[in-house]
Amino acid sequence: MEEVDHLAPERNKAQFDVEAMKIVWAGSKHALEVSDRMARLVASDPAFGKDDRTRLSRKELFKNTLRKAAYAWKRIIELRLTEEEASRLRYYIDETAYTDLHWGMFIPAIKGQGTEEQQKKWLPLAYKMQIIGCYAQTELGHGSNVQGLETTATFDRKTDEFILHSPTLTSSKWWPGGLGKVSTHAVIYSRLIIDGQDYGVNGFIVQLRSLDDHSPLPGITIGDIGTKFGNGGYNSMDNGVLQLDHVRIPRDQMLMRVSQVTREGKFLKSDVPRQLAYGTMVYVRQVIVSDASSALSRAVCIATRYSAVRRQFGSQDGGPETQVIDYKTQQNRLFPLLASAYAFRFVGEWLKWLYTDVTQRLQANDFSTLPEAHACTAGLKSLTTTATADGIEECRKLCGGHGYLCSSGLPELVAVYAPACTYEGDNIVLLLQVARFLMKTVSQLGSGKKPVGTTAYMGQVEHLMHCQCAVRRGDCHLESSGLRVSGPQVI
């Protein structure tokens, strides 16, 4: 049968400069070039193929991922890729792997919370992948409530060591990616105990497995927590469980940028403000918002193309049926998701600015905008990941029965994105934090404390209560002048 390009007529209808939009979407001409080049590199190399991903057993899938990650590392070195290029390469390989945590959490934790000396010791090993690290915070019984973590790191003055211990079943580390099979090291979050006193949760670098034969070190019980939602998805990741039975590490493996324990067992706070940690959180959430846009855009792209090709009902005189993209019920579900993918892309850029702004203020010891910045990132993380998870599933449904087949690509997108609503702050818990911030801001309006950033408009509440939106009909929203506010009441 002759192949017909069913999409060309739709593409020809574009009323904007597609090439210019590509650059806006990528962020810059340079970013587009890098992205494009890495995409081609991955697509043209059969070693990165993923056609069989949904058919493999868990074991075969995981082996494949190990092969791919090792091969990617080899190519990165052979081609002398920059960190930007390597990161895009990993993005297009499109398979969750222990390397995500090694590069995305283990290294940043040491960079952010380690002293200069610690960074000098550990980062070169990590950069060369002579050690592989993961990030062990969540426990079987403790997720959102980080202050409830049970794992202890008790200082032993005699030997100048910390003793890491899991006192209960619920204190088992649970979920860390890379932990189950691959990692040789972990940053483990534990309650710091000195002389029976609890100094709260701190990070410790702990070796898990032998660098000779990869076997777990004494006192360490470790394993994979089993299959996760979906075909492929996070099943290529070795999310793990870890129990520590009085595991000893040298004192200098506590990450000591913010707090220190001296040889004498004295607990010290450094002059680095503890709020610096918020800077990292703003950064991580900015990445999550950008990822939401990217994930949603992939699903929307599939659903939009399908809607242009698929025809159903409405045949006139035996002619072709109507393209489903021309049905209002399809448009009403699909187009807002397309718009959201763009909106999340641009609000992600704004969060990058917010990160720079917060970082500069923190360095100048200005903490005044932190609560508002925290509420913004919490709210946007929750909003964009919920909308994206629901949106991808909606795109799957918009492809009818065909969206249920793995060959549509959508089931994998649904399953691999789902945990974004839970990790880095459960979305419901985050919204409660935003609500608390907003209530507090409103209650302080009379006190002379000026609301800042995105809430600054609340300072004008008296004036705003007397304004009125000029929009009278729906299509006024399409005129920029319709958005001006004037008159006696805003709704």
Added chain:
Amino acid sequence: MEEVDHLAPERNKAQFDVEAMKIVWAGSKHALEVSDRMARLVASDPAFGKDDRTRLSRKELFKNTLRKAAYAWKRIIELRLTEEEASRLRYYIDETAYTDLHWGMFIPAIKGQGTEEQQKKWLPLAYKMQIIGCYAQTELGHGSNVQGLETTATFDRKTDEFILHSPTLTSSKWWPGGLGKVSTHAVIYSRLIIDGQDYGVNGFIVQLRSLDDHSPLPGITIGDIGTKFGNGGYNSMDNGVLQLDHVRIPRDQMLMRVSQVTREGKFLKSDVPRQLAYGTMVYVRQVIVSDASSALSRAVCIATRYSAVRRQFGSQDGGPETQVIDYKTQQNRLFPLLASAYAFRFVGEWLKWLYTDVTQRLQANDFSTLPEAHACTAGLKSLTTTATADGIEECRKLCGGHGYLCSSGLPELVAVYAPACTYEGDNIVLLLQVARFLMKTVSQLGSGKKPVGTTAYMGQVEHLMHCQCAVRRGDCHLESSGLRVSGPQVI
């Protein structure tokens, strides 16, 4: 560690008779007894185990399902189970399989659309599983629009045969469960063509594979359409693709209860009213609504137990944290789903009554309630399956990170239920049908045509417009008297 029953205290708080509720839920004491006995039979037999289901490759999973289905058939015969018992046994085996279509679609199609003679010939073979059948309606390019099916069955007067043919790629049969690997026969829906004239879509019994060596018969191209959403789920089903290249079948393999083609090639309508088909649709949708309740109740059960066991935040003086079931945010999401599972159970019972009522009326040539019954079943199918699919996913999220693990059971429930929103009438298309019926009913109010059944209240529109709901505060809804309607305006 000592095992603690964390659920016992919650269970002890029940303020209703749990044993009595079990009977209400099952439908009768007898149904509860059968259900319970079959559940134990499955649970106690390792051959029905499903622990490894999410770890297997597609091929191994499918082989396992074949083994289980054959073993179940052996046990059904050995234990001389009744059809009711066998059906509950298959329910508890809890694995989609070709047998679902054989018993649930192939046999009912022959029963409903076959003549007595056809039933006598084919049903005994099917009951003994000497032939295995599937139901081939949907095509690659044609789902909701059944009238758009392209497969043709052309009558050849010379040989007294029909020639079945797939003229295009889009006319390939696509999706039928049991087709890909197992079925020997299918009921295939095709356009009936006699002397170049198109008599619309009819069902034909077609043999697909040899009963000797299971190879596809001449002219038949057949295969499995690949992996589907989720771990396990429908991957134990061999949904298939079928192309027919001028396949000949004897004339008496057209299902002829409603329409016939004579030896001379004359097309006849029997005196069996065509509307009888609606009776079957009401029946199928009643089953879907009952299934929705059953699927949702499984997810709600897991999420409720988890919520009682899981604790997070709110520790007082180092005591245990708060059970998440005691948080309003958890209750507001979980309890309406629990209530919905019960509501769908009872509306399913009402649909059983509606089916009986419609059937009796059809037999008396009373078609007056058909449009309303059709709207009810379409609306309830759409409402309950959408709410259930979304509700199961919400239950998954209510279990936090743990709901993402297959060991929670929830990912499989999500994936196996998802297609219910698409099959047997796409939910959006069905809602449009309901909307059309409602608009028509309203527009006919003045014409003297009385609205019937669930829309009968519209006949009192004049009166109702002057009524007012007595509820003034939220808690009035808890008093049955609050639901009375009186006074001048209802909202």
